[in-house]
Amino acid sequence: MKIVVLVKQVPDSGAERNLRAEDNTVDRASANNVINEMDEYALEEALRIQEAHGGSTVTVLTMGPERATESIRKALSMGPDGAVHVLDDALSGTDALGTSKVLAAALKRLEPDLVLCGAESTDARGQVLPHMLAERLGVAALTGARKLTVDGSQLTIERQTEEGYEVVTAATPAIVSVWDTINEPRYPSFKGIMAAKKKPVETLTLADLGVSADEAGWAGALTTVASHAKRPPRSAGVKVTDDGEGGTKLVEFLVSEKFV
Amino acid sequence: MAEVLVVVEASGGTVKKVSLEMLTMARALGTPSAVVFGDAAGLADKLGEFGAEKVYVASGDDVESYLVAPKATVLAQLVKDVQPAAVLLGSTQEGKEIAGRLAVKLDNGVLTDVSALEPDGTATQVIFAGSAIVKSKILGGIPIVTVRPNSLTPVAAPVTPAVSNLDVAVGDADRLAKVVERVAEAKGARPELTEASIVVSGGRGVGSAENFKLVEELADLLGAAVGASRAATDSGFYPHAFQVGQTGKTVSPQLYVALGISGAIQHRAGMQTSKTIVAVNKDAEAPIFELADFGVVGDLFQVVPQAAEEIRKRK
Incomplete structure (x- = not known):
């Protein structure tokens, strides 16, 4: 089985994240740039499928600026065979719809049986990409998986919902997005880190993918961020130390705010 | 005034609060029309109470037995037919997924996790763990936005809605991901997490x-x-x-x-x-x-x- 894992480099959600004053895009220069956390679960799931099904390959696909190379090497250190990096100056400013156009073109070229990705990224949290890709490629999208079973070309997921879960099936080729409940990602081994340095990373430009520059980037974007502002930080209110009446004081506060 | 399509979220025969919030939001943008996927019985009165002049219903196996793709197809056709001023969906897993497909079908931008939408299409989004607020806009198309639950207080504006059934014409590409079982996991009588006050x-x-x-x-x-x-x-x-x-x-x-x-x-x-x-x-x-x-x-x-x-x- 040919598996492609979508990996996005994002600003670390555990640190301060900013938008740039000049163009309202993510300030990547000042950020600690890491693999989107949910994508690590997709990588782990791909590697487990590869281990269980002989003859499978796992390829990382990333669209992003030059510095995304660090995240690609990190992903490869977990065990995938190689990576494809869509890298083009004209990609700056691409919105979700444009991203799906570019990644769909890359996936057409790679012809995977299975595409795995995180259910959402920690920066945009849009959850729109897997279905956008499925729509463009005419393949199934099994999204929000907390469990994935592969039986030949038949895929079955448990999809987490508000009410419980749904069992959803499809045949390959398909896109599966995963939540962090699906597995526990491995840590890269020292051997894995050394091996990752030698693994092939193919770089593709928009021209290579047959996408014209005005279909991506600022030129192709159908959404724009007009302005941004820091949300005023919450200020701490009253803090009392429990002197035996802490619970009562808490309720008095709730009453004063009309919650009780 | 142009229609504003509100894709209704419901659970167990009850309209979810986010749908009422969206109807309230829609009234400032045009004439609200609710879109229900699945059984609309028992929902129409509630939707009318919050201002839905029309209720479009798409039901049947093709809509209900597959993941989101058929819903997006039906919705895209409706958008072409009624030329709405905006399409509002809940900022939930399914709402975002339908929105994503709709955006591709219509080659129209999409904005998620929107907390306010102005008549000129300017959307407010709170991002980065609540640390920043951005004002965004869709260029050259209609606003297709997903609305974050608890963004506003629903306000009733009773009307008697006209209920109509939509033709469900979907293709094989919409029937690729089949829902074979729905399993409810007990959560008791408590309100749903994202909707709770x-x-x-x-x-x-x-x-x-x-x-x-x-x-x-x-x-x-x-x-x-x-x-x-x-x-x-x-x-x-x-x-x-x-x-x-x-x-x-x-x-x-x-x-x-x-x-x-x-x-x-x-x-x-x-x-x-x-x-x-x-x-x-x-x-x-x-x-x-x-x-x-x-x-x-x-x-x-x-x-x-x-x-x-x-x-x-x-x-």
């Missing part, structure tokens, strides 16, 4: 699955939903489905009560936009107190039972 959450400090009864007890006294921090769900104290945070649900209730939660950035990402925050933690230096409107430094096993008792007394 009050959320009571427990963290690592709760200590065990057994002790979460304390969190549930307080939640039930307040008519609240129960949430949990990642530390608590990863430790197996409470099911993952109830996780609030960067990798879980984002909630924005009127009142958020954090019990034994330190307030790591991972957690704050999911609750920072709550209107009022109350915290109980034994560590006076816990970062949750930086956000809390009212904080009690103390042992939650003393404070919470006392609070529960006090609420009972006042009821």
